[in-house]
Amino acid sequence: MNWSQLFTSTIGKKIVMSVTGLFLITFLVVHVGVNGCIFKDAIDSSDNGDMFNRAAQFMARNVVIRIMEYVLFAGFFIHIIQGLVVEFENRGKRKRGYEVNLGNRGSKWYSRSMGLLGTILLLFLLLHWWHFWIPSRFTHAGIEEPVLLSNGFIGHDMFSLMKATFSEWWIVIVYVLGCISLAWHLMHGFQSAFRTLGLHNKKYLNMVNALGIGFSIIVPLIFALMPLSFKLGWIG
Amino acid sequence: MTPLGGTGGFMEHKNINVKLKVWKQKNSQTAGRFETYEAKNISTEMSFLEMFDVLNEELISDGKEPITFDHDCREGICGTCSMYINGRPHGPWHATTTCQLHMRAFNDGETIVVEPWRANAFPVIKDLMVDRTAFERIIQAGGFISVNTGNAVDANAIPVDKDKADASFAAAACIGCGACVAACKNSSAMLFVSAKVTHLALLPQGEPERRTRALNMVAQMDKEGFGGCTNTGACEAVCPKEISIDNIARLNKEYLAAGLLSEK
Known part of the structure; x- marks a missing residue:
């Protein structure tokens, strides 16, 4: 078996999904950690987003992070394309469906809806990039005025950009819905990724299942609290 | 009920x-x-x-x-x-x-x-009868052990770990009915193939062909037109012999190890 066959078989395609999925999960940990710095403002009102802006500025000037940004985009691209390929290929394996479906009697709805949840997340991702990544990297729209940080560096005022973006209810609602989709996507994807990589020992599977449920709830919840906190005036 | x-x-x-x-x-x-x-x-x-x-x-x-x-x-x-x-x-x-x-x-x-079972790989022969010979061809691709004929070997000549023997036996309970394929939203045969691979992979008799078995059976499964596994668990829920979905994870491990370590 050559390398190509290893990654193009039905199992191989899932291995690709699994590896990229786990990589994106590690990205979520970094992302929620950096963005979570906004909550310093809720504890210390004099912070005014300084901790978050410093973290964002560190990420912007760190060469490792800059390189990893390309890896991250590659990860997103492969996960999305491969996900769509797997979804459509699998759908084509049954030309005629059943009159009466098995439905929830055999599996959880979210485990059967990974393609749909992933597509919702893709649309959300495009909006998210439009709101934050493109202004921070290219247009600088909404962050024209640089801000002097407490560590002496000058950076973009991403905190104010978040505050301005999340001043509109429809955006807050869309972000919360995006986070809910992420939670359900992770609820299945987290443990499924480990199974696809061959984790079959009950002892570890139980641990991964528990970890997956915790991760799927906590991380999207923290993300969802960000737009809500701005809109409800808890921070900013 | x-x-x-x-x-x-x-x-x-x-x-x-x-x-x-x-x-x-x-x-x-x-x-x-x-x-x-x-x-x-x-x-x-x-x-x-x-x-x-x-x-x-x-x-x-x-x-x-x-x-x-x-x-x-x-x-x-x-x-x-x-x-x-x-x-x-x-x-x-x-x-x-x-x-x-x-x-x-x-x-x-x-x-x-x-x-009838509905899957492209199980075409309807007539009414409720479907062609499940795809399963036979998957077995022919690797669901066996090769031994020289001769006198029967003493059953206790090769020590087998009790837990592994039990897990192997549980996987061997698969009767190849195809309910897993019928229930799976992807028409995947992974529960069937994983049961057959697990059955032999856990026993010393299956060790010599362990790697080629996983590769060949999965290759034949793909060739027959079954879908991929997305770990939904529908197969396990409907299996009349209660074959565990954990066998699929084991097949993934066997396949990945075989793919990475194979000489060819």
Whole structure:
């Protein structure tokens, strides 16, 4: 078996999904950690987003992070394309469906809806990039005025950009819905990724299942609290 | 629904009438359709297949074409019977084959929808009978051990870990009925293949061909047109022999190790 066959078989395609999925999960940990710095403002009102802006500025000037940004985009691209390929290929394996479906009697709805949840997340991702990544990297729209940080560096005022973006209810609602989709996507994807990589020992599977449920709830919840906190005036 | 439920009291015997909406299809080249039948005065102690026998006898005596369906041992061990009953392979009872499903699972006057396994890899031969020879070809690709013939070897000559022997035996319980494929939204045969790979991978006798077995059986599975596994668990939920989905994770491990370590 050559390398190509290893990654193009039905199992191989899932291995690709699994590896990229786990990589994106590690990205979520970094992302929620950096963005979570906004909550310093809720504890210390004099912070005014300084901790978050410093973290964002560190990420912007760190060469490792800059390189990893390309890896991250590659990860997103492969996960999305491969996900769509797997979804459509699998759908084509049954030309005629059943009159009466098995439905929830055999599996959880979210485990059967990974393609749909992933597509919702893709649309959300495009909006998210439009709101934050493109202004921070290219247009600088909404962050024209640089801000002097407490560590002496000058950076973009991403905190104010978040505050301005999340001043509109429809955006807050869309972000919360995006986070809910992420939670359900992770609820299945987290443990499924480990199974696809061959984790079959009950002892570890139980641990991964528990970890997956915790991760799927906590991380999207923290993300969802960000737009809500701005809109409800808890921070900013 | 419990094996004793559906019609009332504990093992209560009575006769019921049911309406059957059954898939009729002349062959794999023609389009099929549902036809409705009345099965009257059916004993709740009959098996589901016996109910079909009674119905078919009536159809034949009326000069009509009987319903074609697969069956063999009628003891729940051969894996031949294959009906998708009311949206579930082998019907409503847990860990039960169609032949072991009894009419007490249904209520008087109930409409029962019966369909064949639906998957591109299992083309309909006629009515409820599908072609499952794809499974045979997957077994031929690697579901065996190669041994020289001669005198029977002493059963205790090769030590086997008890836990592994038990896990191997549990996987070997797979009867290859195809319910996993029928239930899976992707028409994946991974539960079947994983059971066969696990059965042999855990035993010393299966060790020499362990790597090639995983690679060849998965390659044949793909060639037959089955879908990929997305770990939804529908296969495990409907398996009449309660084959665990954990076997699929083991197959993934076997396949990945074989793919990374194979010489060719």
